[in-house]
Amino acid sequence: MKGLLIKEWYGVIYRFRIFMIILAALAVAAPFMDGNTQIFWTLYIGFIASMVPMNSMAYDERNGWDFYSQTLPVSKKQLVFSKYIAGISFLIAGIALYLLGTATHAMITGNEITWDYLKFLLMEILIAGLLPMIITLPLNFKMGVEKGRMTMIVAIAIFAGCNAFLEISGGIKIDFSWITEAIIVLLILLCALSYHISYKIYEKREV
Numbered sequence: 001m002k003g004l005l006i007k008e009w010y011g012v013i014y015r016f017r018i019f020m021i022i023l024a025a026l027a028v029a030a031p032f033m034d035g036n037t038q039i040f041w042t043l044y045i046g047f048i049a050s051m052v053p054m055n056s057m058a059y060d061e062r063n064g065w066d067f068y069s070q071t072l073p074v075s076k077k078q079l080v081f082s083k084y085i086a087g088i089s090f091l092i093a094g095i096a097l098y099l100l101g102t103a104t105h106a107m108i109t110g111n112e113i114t115w116d117y118l119k120f121l122l123m124e125i126l127i128a129g130l131l132p133m134i135i136t137l138p139l140n141f142k143m144g145v146e147k148g149r150m151t152m153i154v155a156i157a158i159f160a161g162c163n164a165f166l167e168i169s170g171g172i173k174i175d176f177s178w179i180t181e182a183i184i185v186l187l188i189l190l191c192a193l194s195y196h197i198s199y200k201i202y203e204k205r206e207v
Contacts, residue, residue, distance in 0.1 A: 004074060004082035005089075008056060023048045023090070027097030031105040042121065045098060046129030049091035053083040054136060058145040080199045083137060084191070091129040095122065119180040130187045134194040141198045141205065 013020075026041050026048075033041060060066065069079055098121065106113045 004078060005085060008052075008082055008086040020090075023094050024097055027094050028101040028104070031098065031101040039124070042098070042124050043128040045094040046091060046125040046127065047132065049094050049129045050087055050132040052090050053087040053133060054140065054145070056086060057083060057137075057140050061145045076202050077199050080141065080195065080202050084133065084195050084198075087129070087133050088191075091125070094129070095125055098125065116180070119184070123180045123183050126184060126187050130191050134187075134190050138194055138197045138201060141201045 023045060027045050029041075099118075102113060102118075102121070105111070
């Protein structure tokens with residue numbers, strides 16, 4: 001399992017280092033933005049992280065990794081799990097950097113950071129980061145990445161929809177303080193369900 005995660009890490013460094021630099025820069029800079037601009041780039045942090053496992057699967061398929069992996073002492077469950085862990089790891093890294101930027105912004109401006117505000121930010125990033133993975137990874141494991149290109153459109157639509165909803169809700173002052181915990185827990189449960197579905201699909205898949 002450790003070897004699979006190292007493979008994912010090296011793959012990201014080699015193929016997506018520009019995106020990782022953008023992710024780090026946005027995560028630190030987004031808290032200094034205002035209004036809808038901040039909402040958009042906050043969501044984009046999660047969206048970039050969600051692209052990691054999907055792009056990794058595309059390169060794996062192109063280079064025959066599915067066939068090669070069958071000769072290694074790893075199970076199909078571990079192969080599937082590594083994709084989810086890769087995406088979640090970079091999502092956590094983005095959240096950590098975003099919190100660093102938020103703390104820096106608060107120290108500079110003297111603004112107070114409330115727990116409800118932090119929960120709302122976490123919900124934003126998790127929605128944009130986990131929802132695309134939850135929906136598209138099982139489809140990619142089912143159809144293969146090349147046949148599942150439509151899943152990328154699904155991911156983009158989710159991102160655009162989340163951005164539009166949060167912009168509108170910000171304009172009409174919806175109070176999310178009572179529901180953020182429920183949404184975060186629901187996303188985590190859906191991610192676990194998505195992993196289980198992906199594993200069952202991949203377990204039966206002929207490679």
